[in-house]
């Protein structure tokens with residue numbers, strides 16, 4: 122796959138060029154033995170992967186295995202950590218318990234029971250996703266829609282509730298384990314359109330998942346093309362959250378309906394909408410393959426604007442040089458750095474979390490390395506129940522060491538951009554660990 126490609130080829134040419142890599146082949150828990158054998162992973166590791174994959178969803182594809190993971194650097198390789206289960210992802214006691222069950226040849230029922238117990242401990246729905254943000258239409262709940270911030274409606278199209286590969290740290294992991302109750306999604310195109318029609322203060326529609334780019338173009342069209350009608354003039358920005366440039370860039374290059382997808386974006390842009398592709402890269406390595414570079418070129422050629430948002434994750438990218446390089450590459454490729462997030466309080470958090478103080482240091486060390494064009498990135502920020510809270514810095518005021526914080530987004534729009542102070546705590550990893558500074562009882566947004 123090392124051929125230098127030109128801009129603006131037709132899809133058919135890519136299919137020829139990449140004939141060996143354009144077929145989507147996916148692997149799940151039952152393929153772990155096969156992968157371990159091919160990559161010569163030690164027996165102990167193979168077993169540990171099985172144990173963890175009982176609890177946390179695992180899915181990977183041929184592109185990730187062949188093009189992204191460096192198999193000579195296992196287990197440290199960041200893309201291996203990003204996609205493959207690791208023993209440390211379960212608490213030691215849970216891991217040992219599950220390992221013993223699996224070894225003893227326990228029944229499926231027994232294993233399932235333990236799986237459920239462990240999952241329930243992993244806070245499957247952080248930030249009140251299931252109950253706080255679900256809106257109503259004609260006295261009916263709309264389970265596929267979340268409306269938390271006035272300007273932006275999140276939509277979870279039912280065909281987009283999976284991903285081309287799963288991130289081990291995923292905060293939406295609960296959606297992938299097949300538990301209907303935990304899933305947030307919607308079948309209803311008409312519900313979405315009705316809702317948007319009635320909410321003229323909404324300017325942004327954010328299609329999310331899973332990954333909406335697993336959807337066939339024809340479904341995406343059903344949702345998006347009607348937005349060109351006069352009724353939807355207020356919907357100015359159409360955002361699409363996706364990790365497909367990392368996990369399956371073929372989606373924009375050689376997939377059967379890749380051209381049709383790009384034509385859809387072009388049409389929306391020409392009609393005056395801002396199409397914002399919210400990309401998700403955890404490491405610069407994901408932007409190094411010719412296929413990924415080509416996907417980015419093709420997307421930009423539609424007139425869509427690419428931005429990047431990504432969490433800071435221990436064992437994957439908790440290093441300022443990785444972020445600095447990532448932002449430089451993104452800026453060169455025409456992707457605007459947008460958010461650095463703090464890993465949410467869910468799933469295997471203990472394995473991935475980085476203290477807020479360290480997160481700010483990494484952000485600061487990284488942003489020092491880049492030019493002003495990359496300093497559009499905000500963070501590190503927590504997407505928590507009251508809103509998106511950014512750690513702006515660590516300083517001393519009147520003899521007290523504090524975190525300087527502000528809301529980037531707030532459940533109440535009036536909170537946005539208001540600075541506030543939290544007592545410095547070197548171990549705090551999330552908003553709920555923070556206490557108000559200067560002996561105050563409550564933060565202003567708790568009053």
Ligand SMILES: *Cc1c(COP(=O)(O)O)cnc(C)c1O
Nearest residue numbers: 267269270273275504509529530
């Ligand atoms: C982040 C987020 C948005 C978008 O926020 P912006 O700051 O406009 O990018 C919208 N809804 C929810 C629930 C979010 O978490």
Ligand code: SF4
Nearest residue numbers: 284287288291331364
């Ligand atoms: S791409 Fe996003 S939704 Fe999909 S597994 Fe990764 S973090 Fe989760």
